[in-house]
Amino acid sequence: MALYDTHPVWHTPEMRQAIHDGDPGAIVRLARRAAELTQAQLGAATGYTAASISRMERGKQPMRDMELLRRIADHLTIPPHLLGLAPRH
Numbered sequence: 001m002a003l004y005d006t007h008p009v010w011h012t013p014e015m016r017q018a019i020h021d022g023d024p025g026a027i028v029r030l031a032r033r034a035a036e037l038t039q040a041q042l043g044a045a046t047g048y049t050a051a052s053i054s055r056m057e058r059g060k061q062p063m064r065d066m067e068l069l070r071r072i073a074d075h076l077t078i079p080p081h082l083l084g085l086a087p088r089h
Contacts, residue, residue: 009034024069024083029057031076046071 009015009030018026032042032053039057040050046068055061063069069083080086 007034019082022084023059024063025057025059027078027082028053028063028072028076031078032057035076037076042072042075045075 012030015027015030018030028042032039037045038050039053042048043050043053046053048068052061056063063083066085069085070080072078073080073083073085
């Protein structure tokens with residue numbers, strides 16, 4: 001499911017603000033919703049609970065686990081640099 005740059009969510013004011021702010025939780029939340037996935041579905045796909053995904057999206061749990069971030073980026077087709085996994089171009 002390739003959402004980046006082709007899906008309208010990437011052009012919304014909310015996503016642009018999340019990217020500008022460097023808010024990975026908001027980026028994940030917006031991309032997850034655009035992919036029509038629940039937190040439970042994303043959690044199951046990445047090996048985490050819905051509660052963990054919720055805490056990450058709200059910024060209540062730091063997103064430091066690089067393997068989790070890679071799984072989320074791959075699953076939601078989020079460019080790695082938006083989650084701090086690669087240098088920005």
